[in-house]
Amino acid sequence: MKPVIDYSLYLCTDRSLMSCKTIEESVEQAIAGGVTVVQLREKNCSSREFYELAKRVQQITKSNNIPLIINDRVDIALAVQAEGVHIGQSDLPAKNVRNIVGPDMIIGVSASNYAEGAQAVADGADYLGVGAMFATGTKTDAVLTPFEHLKQLRREFSIPIVVIGGINATTIPQFSGLGIDGYAVVSAIVAQPNIKKAAEELRRLIDTSKRFPR
């Protein structure tokens, strides 16, 4: 059965931003602070290393009842039986991914405009990742998604929408009332000196902002 995911505070890992902590430590502290879903993203390691890391992180997510989503690598997601896989526009087509993973694995798809959103929904996406919403040091080449695009995606599609890119305590309030289901955060959590406290503060802000109806 497909897992039901609370996308509220969506942690994306980034090894390059984690100066002194391991990914496992960062994930553990972020979950303690209120992160509701964890996405593991690795681009520069072998498949075996990615697999072993995913297994270690999964021990933490599973024992906390938090879903684990693997970025891009559908084979790693299948090998560890992760709850989901996240697919960007330069990853495998979502339609192929749905064929490979079957009906029960969560598929998230990055979409920054109506056409990409429509394709993703037609291909069987379970949620949309929309952004980059703001300039960010994590992805310096990111093209910004206009708020009008986000609003259109929200209007047109009923699946959950997670915003990403420059999401932090300053920017989260700007989404208030827009009907956003989740906030994907990289550096505003993992690059902070106190990861647990950073996650707690963001979670509080998001819970407040969610009290506003769509």
Place this chain on the structure above:
Amino acid sequence: MKPVIDYSLYLCTDRSLMSCKTIEESVEQAIAGGVTVVQLREKNCSSREFYELAKRVQQITKSNNIPLIINDRVDIALAVQAEGVHIGQSDLPAKNVRNIVGPDMIIGVSASNYAEGAQAVADGADYLGVGAMFATGTKTDAVLTPFEHLKQLRREFSIPIVVIGGINATTIPQFSGLGIDGYAVVSAIVAQPNIKKAAEELRRLIDTSKRFPR
């Protein structure tokens, strides 16, 4: 049903060695010269690019009735429904790969000693890739596999064995009488000015060497 593969002349692509030709052109000419199986290996491109390339190469392999094997990326192999996937010792564990791809996809596993061979066979490998047999410019950090290891693997396991690493017209005769099923070639085909002719000459050598019984 699992495809039956003639491993005799096993082409591995390497984009960095193909100075003036596209991978598609190289594969087409190599097949015209007598290559019996094609492995596609891409390490430095996006999943979408790898997928699109695999689809283009597959048009060539399919129309020539030549099996296509994808290196490392099980998800790409599944997405294009390739005949096989090849797994190195730093890729996903073969056991997980077998669980993911089901019983009918060919799984090749790199093995350079008895322990790795035994694990691969236990995990459901369909053939072993053994090497690097000789020093090679393709993989400069490759550790050489002693001929004694190759002979032991041949003695102990009945699945096909493909040798790799420095395989060319000079080295192929050294395997004569050892019961090798196939010769994996990179630069001795794709880096040659006349790819078709290079493949033809290697194929002739291999067919001659195969007339010797194990």
